[in-house]
Amino acid sequence: MTVESGKRQDYIDWDEYFMAVAALAAKRSKDPHTQVGACIVNEQNKIVSTGYNGFPLGCSDDEFPWQRDGDFSMTKYAYVCHAELNAILNNSGQNLKACRIYVVLFPCNECAKAIIQTGIKEVIYLSDKYAKSPNMQASRRMLEAASVKMRQLKVKHKSLTVNLDAEACE
Numbered sequence: 001m002t003v004e005s006g007k008r009q010d011y012i013d014w015d016e017y018f019m020a021v022a023a024l025a026a027k028r029s030k031d032p033h034t035q036v037g038a039c040i041v042n043e044q045n046k047i048v049s050t051g052y053n054g055f056p057l058g059c060s061d062d063e064f065p066w067q068r069d070g071d072f073s074m075t076k077y078a079y080v081c082h083a084e085l086n087a088i089l090n091n092s093g094q095n096l097k098a099c100r101i102y103v104v105l106f107p108c109n110e111c112a113k114a115i116i117q118t119g120i121k122e123v124i125y126l127s128d129k130y131a132k133s134p135n136m137q138a139s140r141r142m143l144e145a146a147s148v149k150m151r152q153l154k155v156k157h158k159s160l161t162v163n164l165d166a167e168a169c170e
């Protein structure tokens with residue numbers, strides 16, 4: 001491989017770039033246990049939308065519960081809008097047909113339905129920590145039946161640092 005042009009060699013590839021954008025979106029999540037981000041990309045490798053898990057508009061992060069256990073209506077599970085659904089809903093009216101979705105955690109069954117119905121053709125995920133749960137199994141079953149590709153991303157760069165110090169850019 002020639003490096004005669006002097007081109008940088010340790011740049012991130014498209015998959016890592018879009019997954020890093022998803023991971024950055026996850027940093028906006030207020031969920032104390034699991035922060036998920038998603039990034040939707042079109043066939044031209046342009047970002048169409050991003051999202052992270054959080055409560056719907058008008059549902060205060062300080063008033064609604066972040067608990068995982070107890071009565072359903074007293075847990076976050078009754079209220080949280082998942083990263084993938086937020087990314088789908090945040091898109092400003094573009095057709096998502098043939099897009100890819102990069103997501104930090106494998107999509108649940110409800111998000112899988114939305115992914116399929118919008119025409120997204122590929123799910124690229126990092127973690128599959130809930131793979132054994134019935135809702136992830138249902139999700140996989142639906143995505144398979146709908147011929148949505150699924151791929152766990154194996155990255156070259158496990159950690160990327162973003163420097164927001166203005167002086168570091170000089």
Ligand SMILES: Nc1ccn([C@H]2C[C@H](O)[C@@H](COP(=O)(O)O)O2)c(=O)n1
Pocket residue numbers: 031033034035036052053054068076080081082083084103105106107108111
């Ligand atoms: N693919 C996924 C899976 C989960 N989420 C959200 C829903 C919750 O806010 C959190 C999971 O919480 P845990 O049960 O791990 O305490 O992640 C999502 O946005 N997308």
Ligand SMILES: [Zn+2]
Pocket residue numbers: 082083084085107108109110111112
């Ligand atoms: Zn979901």
